[in-house]
Amino acid sequence: MALYSEKVMDHFRNPRNVGVIEDADGVGEVGNAKCGDIMKFYIKVDDDVVTDIKFETFGCGSAIASASMATELIKGQPVSEVLTLTNKAVVEALDGLPPHKIHCSVLAEEVIKAALKDYYDRHGIAYDPELFPDDHDCETCEL
Amino acid sequence: MKYIYADNGATTRMSDAAVAAMLPFLQDCYGNPSSLHSVGQKAAEALVKARETVARCLNADPKEITFTSGGSEADNQAILTAAALGRKKGKTHIISTTIEHHAVLHTLNKLAKEGFEVTLLPVTPGTGLVTAEQVRDAIRDDTCLVSVMFANNEIGTIEPVKEIAAVCKEKKVLFHTDAVQAVGHVKVDVKDLGADFLALSGHKFHGPKGVGALYCRRGILLQSLIEGGAQERGKRAGTENLAAIVGMAAALEESVKNLDETARRTTAVRDRLIKGLRAVGHCVLNGDRENRLPGNVNYCFEGIEGESLLLLLDDRGVAASSGSACTSGSLDPSHVLLAIGRPHEIAHGSLRLSIDETVTEEDADYIVEQVKEVVGYLRNMSPVWRDLKSGKTAFITEE
Structure with missing residues (x-):
């Protein structure tokens, strides 16, 4: 199908890092079933490096591909680097997304942040709250 | 690999009969049906025949069939005609359902912005059925049109359109049905049904895309959406898409026969x-x-x-x-x-x-x-x- 790039279809057909980490150091979940997209990320952090990551997604092809690509971009990276990952980087790594699917990459950025915030909270690590803006902005889903 | 096409609600593959019927009109018989010379008159004859075929398949009179660019245009024309007729009499209330195709719903939205009041009847949970009783209860003195689809494009539910048409007739309200998903698949007889308008689309029954028809019961003055030449008895200007019209007629004839x-x-x-x-x-x-x-x-x-x-x-x-x-x-x-x-x-x-x-x-x-x-x-x-x-x-x- 020409709707998506080859990269998107590759990550959709063969998603990387699907699954659950039972003893995760941080878990993040964003989106809701009503909107038709939910992403859940599980991370393991050792020595300030994201050593393992797994994801689950309820959503369309680009949601699954965005989550898969995001896990690849993050795995093995220091937390400080992971925090700077933007949805734009995910879109670029996927060779682009159709305009009405950009929100999938936004969810990927948000779920990473949510997992990191959970990691900080669980481990009593102090952080700048401005790094983690509140809830998902549904405006990004609007066409 | 096996490839199974299970999206015929979106569109269908053209039948061999439809393609064969169309081909001559792309090259050999390319005349304009409005031209007086023999090439044009050959085309005009084909147009007459196609109209007769479509009319026969629906048990309508050929004069009651107007060819359009498709189902959406036919729906638009039916609804806007009924609305214009209603407005002349001070009747600006229209009844339809929540599950209509956007060709109907968006036309109604447009009319609502122009001062019409639109009642969208809720449907039965799960089944999507509406009842003639619901229609009866919703009809008011100022109701000018009831539009209920024959069959729903997404969930396939066939509505009790005959009963609804009977209520409309009794209450003297015009009845339109979007029969795009029904024609060629289930029996559609406009006389038996008692509809005033009925919309159909060629590519839903193995005909070509970009062509449809509107049945408009004799006695109702159809309003033109496209102004210009006197094609379609002045109800739809523009040189006829003859090859498509002929293809649609052939596809419909075959579908109805089988x-x-x-x-x-x-x-x-x-x-x-x-x-x-x-x-x-x-x-x-x-x-x-x-x-x-x-x-x-x-x-x-x-x-x-x-x-x-x-x-x-x-x-x-x-x-x-x-x-x-x-x-x-x-x-x-x-x-x-x-x-x-x-x-x-x-x-x-x-x-x-x-x-x-x-x-x-x-x-x-x-x-x-x-x-x-x-x-x-x-x-x-x-x-x-x-x-x-x-x-x-x-x-x-x-x-």
């Missing part, structure tokens, strides 16, 4: 799909089980999203469609699924299979097998499914 046999075979395969897919579990059939188009199957599967289901089915050689938001290009899932009471959560996980007579029982079994595997695979990576399975959230559908 209708009983096609419907019997298609219904049997449809029922096999309905039964087979139920076994996937935690899913629900959308639309009425009995009053249903022969080729329509529509399920919501809990815990998954429809677009990813479609893409993976396509990889496995099954072409289908879905009412999920991601496939509709908007934030909300299908208005039809919401109107029949499906919560957003499961409306996103809908799958429509619309088969024609070429889909065999063996194909149906293949489709069921593929859907089972793909739904299972997607559920395995779905956090929604995990929460449902662990009891964290409650299932909406039965196992």
Whole structure:
């Protein structure tokens, strides 16, 4: 199908890092079933490096591909680097997304942040709250 | 690899008869039906014949058939005509349903902005049926039009249009029916039905795209949407799309001729799909089980999203469609699924299979097998499914 790039279809057909980490150091979940997209990320952090990551997604092809690509971009990276990952980087790594699917990459950025915030909270690590803006902005889903 | 096309509700493959009928009009008989010379008059004769054929298939008079660019234009023209006639008499109330095609709903929205009052009747949860009683109760002194679709494009429900038409006749209100999904698939007889307007589209019954027709009962002055020449008795300007019109007539003639046999075979395969897919579990059939188009199957599967289901089915050689938001290009899932009471959560996980007579029982079994595997695979990576399975959230559908 020409709707998506080859990269998107590759990550959709063969998603990387699907699954659950039972003893995760941080878990993040964003989106809701009503909107038709939910992403859940599980991370393991050792020595300030994201050593393992797994994801689950309820959503369309680009949601699954965005989550898969995001896990690849993050795995093995220091937390400080992971925090700077933007949805734009995910879109670029996927060779682009159709305009009405950009929100999938936004969810990927948000779920990473949510997992990191959970990691900080669980481990009593102090952080700048401005790094983690509140809830998902549904405006990004609007066409 | 096997490729099974199960999206005939979107469009169909043209029949050999339709293609054969069209070809001469692309090159040999290229005249303009309005021209006086013999090339033009040959074309004019073909136009007359095509109109007679379409009229005969619907049990209408040829004068009651106006060729259009498709179902949407026919719906627009019927509704705008009835609205204009109503306005002249000070009647500006229109009744329709929540599950109509956008060609109807958006035209009604436009009229609402121009001062019309529109009542959209709610449908029965699950089945999507409306009743003649609902229509009767909604009709007011200032009602100028009732528009209820013959059969729904998404969930396949066939509405009791004959009963509704009878109520409209009794109350002296014009009745339009969008029969785009019905014509060529179920028996449509405009006299027996008693409709004032009926819209149809060529490419839904193995005819070409870009052509349709509007039946407008004799005695009603049809309003033109396109001004210009005197084509279509002044009701639709523009040189006729003759090849398409001829192709549509040929396709319709063939569909109507074989209708009983096609419907019997298609219904049997449809029922096999309905039964087979139920076994996937935690899913629900959308639309009425009995009053249903022969080729329509529509399920919501809990815990998954429809677009990813479609893409993976396509990889496995099954072409289908879905009412999920991601496939509709908007934030909300299908208005039809919401109107029949499906919560957003499961409306996103809908799958429509619309088969024609070429889909065999063996194909149906293949489709069921593929859907089972793909739904299972997607559920395995779905956090929604995990929460449902662990009891964290409650299932909406039965196992």
